[in-house]
Amino acid sequence: xxxxxxxxxxxxxxxxxxxxxxxxxxxxxxxxxxxxxxxxxxxxxxxxxxxxxxxxxxxxxxxxxxxxxxxxxxxxxxxxxxxxxxxxxxxxxxxxxxxxxxxxxxxxxxxxxxxxxxxxxxxxxxxxxxxxxxxxxxxxxxxxxxxxxxxxxxxxxxxxxxxxxxxxxxxxxxxxxxxxxxxxxxxxxxxxxxxxxxxxxxxxxxxxxxxxxxxxxxxxxxxxxxxxxxxxxxxxxxxxxxxxxxxxxxxxxxxxxxxxxxxxxxxxxxxxxxxxxxxxxxxxxxxxxxxxxxxx
Amino acid sequence: xxxxxxxxxxxxxxxxxxxxxxxxxxxxxxxxxxxxxxxxxxxxxxxxxxxxxxxxxxxxxxxxxxxxxxxxxxxxxxxxxxxxxxxxxxxxxxxxxxxxxxxxxxxxxxxxxxxxxxxxxxxxxxxxxxxxxxxxxxxxxxxxxxxxxxxxxxxxxxxxxxxxxxxxxxxxxxxxxxxxxxxxxxxxxxxxxxxxxxxxxxxxxxxxxxxxxxxxxxxxxxxxxxxxxxxxxxxxxxxxx
Numbered sequence: 195x196x197x198x199x200x201x202x203x204x205x206x207x208x209x210x211x212x213x214x215x216x217x218x219x220x221x222x223x224x225x226x227x228x229x230x231x232x233x234x235x236x237x238x239x240x241x242x243x244x245x246x247x248x249x250x251x252x253x254x255x256x257x258x259x260x261x262x263x264x265x266x267x268x269x270x271x272x273x274x275x276x277x278x279x280x281x282x283x284x285x286x287x288x289x290x291x292x293x294x295x296x297x298x299x300x301x302x303x304x305x306x307x308x309x310x311x312x313x314x315x316x317x318x319x320x321x322x323x324x325x326x327x328x329x330x331x332x333x334x335x336x337x338x339x340x341x342x343x344x345x346x347x348x349x350x351x352x353x354x355x356x357x358x359x360x361x362x363x364x365x366x367x368x369x370x371x372x373x374x375x376x377x378x379x380x381x382x383x384x385x386x387x388x389x390x391x392x393x394x395x396x397x398x399x400x401x402x403x404x405x406x407x408x409x410x411x412x413x414x415x416x417x418x419x420x421x422x423x424x425x426x427x428x429x430x431x432x433x434x435x436x437x438x439x440x441x442x443x444x445x446x447x448x449x450x451x452x453x454x455x456x457x458x459x460x461x462x463x464x465x466x467x468x469x470x471x472x473x474x475x476x477x478x479x480x481x482x483x484x485x486x487x488x489x490x
Numbered sequence: 491x492x493x494x495x496x497x498x499x500x501x502x503x504x505x506x507x508x509x510x511x512x513x514x515x516x517x518x519x520x521x522x523x524x525x526x527x528x529x530x531x532x533x534x535x536x537x538x539x540x541x542x543x544x545x546x547x548x549x550x551x552x553x554x555x556x557x558x559x560x561x562x563x564x565x566x567x568x569x570x571x572x573x574x575x576x577x578x579x580x581x582x583x584x585x586x587x588x589x590x591x592x593x594x595x596x597x598x599x600x601x602x603x604x605x606x607x608x609x610x611x612x613x614x615x616x617x618x619x620x621x622x623x624x625x626x627x628x629x630x631x632x633x634x635x636x637x638x639x640x641x642x643x644x645x646x647x648x649x650x651x652x653x654x655x656x657x658x659x660x661x662x663x664x665x666x667x668x669x670x671x672x673x674x675x676x677x678x679x680x681x682x683x684x685x686x687x688x689x690x691x692x693x694x695x696x697x698x699x700x701x702x703x704x705x706x707x708x709x710x711x712x713x714x715x716x717x718x719x720x721x722x723x724x725x726x727x728x729x730x731x
Contacts, residue, residue, distance in 0.1 A: 235568070235571060235572070356581070356584055359573070359581070360581055360584060362568065362571060363567060363568060363571045363573060363578075363581075364562065364567055366539070366541070366560055366562055367560060367562075367581070367633075369539075369540075369541060417572070418572050418617050418619075419572050419574070419617075420572045420573065420577075422572075423572060
């Protein structure tokens with residue numbers, strides 16, 4: 195039994211690439227799910243997907259200019275993500291076009307531009323790498339970059355936490371206090387872009403958003419409190435990223451999809467059997483007795 | 491003077507909503523803002539909260555931003571947001587306490603006092619989504635009490651709430667006014683107008699006219715407050731004094 199445990203859970207991490215991949219996954223798991231929880235609470239669950247498309251042209255341009263250099267590609271991704279988010283916001287404000295429609299338009303343009311750029315300068319292998327990532331190829335530079343970005347995101351979230359909460363619940367209350375409309379929203383979107391850029395090396399531009407949203411949507415079935423949502427989402431992201439990595443190692447599966455599939459299985463399980471609003475919770479409703487002390 | 495409107499002009503989407511609006515909201519006074527839908531009540535509140543820039547004239551306010559509170563219509567809030575009553579009330583400390591510091595003992599004690607005053611102590615840890623309309627409105631007013639508001643704007647605070655809550659809200663608002671809070675409240679119900687307001691700003695046809703609760707009641711019910719349920723709108727500006 196102990197040997198089985200050892201073979202499944204310990205031995206794989208004797209390899210350096212598995213150690214780096216695990217640390218990268220855990221770092222992303224700390225930063226991405228809280229962002230996902232806020233996206234979900236703001237009714238912007240699909241914005242992460244759109245943003246993932248936005249970083250693609252920058253990553254592709256970085257690849258064309260400097261080859262497979264992660265810092266250059268990441269910088270390109272951050273810049274194009276911020277540019278597209280800013281453009282979508284500006285078009286929406288200047289024309290009265292709804293922001294989601296403006297974002298959808300710009301992100302589709304970005305995706306097309308990104309794929310075109312990669313195709314111009316590289317092979318389909320490169321394209322696959324950019325779109326779906328390769329967590330097992332994370333080197334020390336990539337690991338440092340991921341850890342630094344994740345730390346910065348956690349720190350920034352801690353600093354703007356209350357403002358984000360208040361803005362989600364009652365934006366007018368926040369604006370009434372003189373916090374400029376769009377400031378918190380813009381900073382938050384910038385953090386989403388940063389996180390997706392950190393995640394693209396390991397999970398790919400398209401799947402980086404999975405580690406952000408799936409743990410968050412899963413947590414919704416287990417907690418009604420904000421701190422509970424965040425805690426459960428982070429925990430589940432850590433389990434999914436490490437578990438997915440082990441599955442990928444033992445079953446010779448691609449690592450990114452394994453991680454996201456495991457996170458997705460958690461979501462389906464929670465939707466069926468979770469504590470709140472799940473199918474089980476709906477079928478077996480129960481009521482707590484009246485609080486007798488209140489009426490006295 | 492806490493708040494003064496000077497020849498104020500306001501517009502929404504290129505259309506003038508209010509023009510030549512003048513008047514002063516005094517310290518400790520409760521002003522009812524009345525008018526038909528689309529008369530410009532929400533536009534005026536937006537402008538006072540600094541959300542909408544006047545197209546002409548000015549709004550002078552000597553209340554610092556962190557002491558200006560806003561009680562939106564309940565439906566404007568995300569009721570599925572995972573937050574308890576106590577947590578909502580504690581956000582009232584945020585404007586003055588800052589965004590970085592944690593809450594401390596006196597904050598929690600004050601929140602407990604506020605909840606007791608509003609009769610919602612037993613709901614402290616209940617999520618907002620599980621509250622009734624009246625309970626939620628009390629919690630929202632609790633936030634403004636926590637904020638120690640000096641200028642309080644309320645948009646239809648008595649809509650969709652039970653009679654007991656109306657009583658509690660009216661009493662708390664009157665107490666706040668007695669302690670010097672300037673209150674502007676959008677009401678559609680003459681009964682609330684009569685019991686709460688010291689003066690009335692009627693908005694109609696793009697203009698505003700100041701009057702008294704008595705003048706409105708006399709105009710619509712011959713001064714008898716007992717036999718009415720809802721105001722007749724729009725008000726006739728010509729016959730008010």
